[in-house]
Amino acid sequence: MDTLSLTGKELAAAINADTKERTAALAAGMHAPRLALIVANDDPASAWYVNSLRKAAERLGIACERIDLGADATAEQIREELTARSADTSYDAIMLQTPLPAGVSLNDVSSAISADKDVDGVSPLSLGLLAAGLDGFVPATSEAVVELLKHHEIPLRGKLVAVVGRSNIVGKPLAQLLLAEDATVTVCHSRTADLAAVTAAADVVVAAAGRAGLVTGKHVREGAVVIDVGTNEAPDGGIVGDVDAESVRGKAAGLSPVPGGVGPVTTALLMRHVVAAAEKLRG
Ligand SMILES: NC(=O)c1ccc[n+]([C@@H]2O[C@H](COP(=O)([O-])OP(=O)(O)OC[C@H]3O[C@@H](n4cnc5c(N)ncnc54)[C@H](OP(=O)(O)O)[C@@H]3O)[C@@H](O)[C@H]2O)c1
Known part of the structure; x- marks a missing residue:
């Protein structure tokens, strides 16, 4: 049997084309959508991924800021940063990169991300909304x-x-x-x-x-x-x-x-979520 290659590039390109138009409309109205990428590790694979997210954001006109907390950040420090960015109206979206420092689990910190900005759907509220079949950001x-x-x-x-x-x-x-x-x-x-x-x-x-x-x-x-x-x-x-x-x-x-x-589809959807968060937050 021939095995079809189920590539994601075409789908990602279609999603990105739509995102780019929506980003331009937002930027014309006020300013480009802004994503905070919170990093608390020194993992090379994570650094590679963060870099590729920043490039993808740039191509789509999304401002993407890496906030480095260091690989020895405590759960409290990470929660504080997430709480501050959640309250900061200059950010539309927050993504917490994994892995987290040794001894810190996603469950220890993810509830500090406001559901409105939780573009990767990791907070207990986002996951609960999904389980209940209600609207929210999905991983x-x-x-x-x-x-x-x-x-x-x-x-x-x-x-x-x-x-x-x-x-x-x-x-x-x-x-x-x-x-x-x-x-x-x-x-x-x-x-x-x-x-x-x-x-x-x-x-x-x-x-x-x-x-x-x-x-x-x-x-x-x-x-x-x-x-x-x-x-x-x-x-x-x-x-x-x-x-x-x-x-x-x-x-x-x-x-x-x-x-x-x-x-590529994951990255495209993540960027689409950033734009959706910005559209919603700006009414
Ligand atoms: N392509 C993308 O965009 C993308 C995005 C995110 C993640 N990923 C990749 O997806 C993979 C999973 O990520 P994750 O964050 O979910 O990883 P994770 O948190 O480490 O979870 C791995 C899961 O796989 C199970 N597992 C491990 N070994 C197994 C085995 N031998 N047989 C059956 N199940 C096994 C584990 O079972 P237990 O629960 O029993 O430990 C666990 O539930 C990773 O390779 C990650 O890099 C890709």
């Missing part, structure tokens, strides 16, 4: 998976979807979004007894575990669709996903590439 990566599937016309209603990963920022919110699309969802994790048995029964497999090569041909049934969310550092310094593409290709009907699949 961009989870939203990107659903948008990518829709863009490639992969049906979800009544389909079995296996999500590998149960984090608060990818796996769990994704399960909520898939339920809203009328899919039947199974969420797998590191304690799932027989991962291959669960995923091989699914019509769609989403790999979001952060483990290179975790999902192989034996995890995927003939004709299923596989979305690879993973971004793992490759030995050559590049990035690889969670899916062993070699063994899945020829068996799956579709597979999203890494890089070039979920990643």
Whole structure:
């Protein structure tokens, strides 16, 4: 079977074109939308990601400011910064970059981000709104998976979807979004007894575990669709996903590439959220 490459570049370009127009309209009215990127780590992969977000923002006319708190920031310092930026009307949006310093969890600090500016949907309020089916910001990566599937016309209603990963920022919110699309969802994790048995029964497999090569041909049934969310550092310094593409290709009907699949759509959606936050905050 030919395995279709479910790329995200075309979809990301369409989202970005719309964002750019909305940004220009906002900038003409007052000033460019402004995003605060809060960083409290010295992780090279995070630095690379932050840099790519800043470039993406710049291309779209969004002002993006990196605020560095250092890798030894305490939960209290991070909360203070998030509270200050939430109250500061010169910022429309806030994004807290992970990883956080050792001993600090996202749950310790994320409630300090105002839901109006929480463009990556990480606060308990945003996650609760999503679980209740109410309007709020949705984690961009989870939203990107659903948008990518829709863009490639992969049906979800009544389909079995296996999500590998149960984090608060990818796996769990994704399960909520898939339920809203009328899919039947199974969420797998590191304690799932027989991962291959669960995923091989699914019509769609989403790999979001952060483990290179975790999902192989034996995890995927003939004709299923596989979305690879993973971004793992490759030995050559590049990035690889969670899916062993070699063994899945020829068996799956579709597979999203890494890089070039979920990643560009995630960034585009995040920037769209920034503009939406600015539009709402400015009435
Ligand atoms: N493309 C993008 O735009 C984008 C954005 C965000 C994240 N990512 C990538 O997505 C991946 C997941 O991110 P995350 O923040 O959700 O990671 P995370 O917080 O580390 O969560 C990983 C999840 O995978 C599960 N897991 C780990 N090993 C497993 C195994 N062997 N079998 C089954 N499940 C396993 C864990 O289970 P337990 O809960 O039992 O520990 C956990 O629920 C990472 O590679 C990250 O870099 C990509």
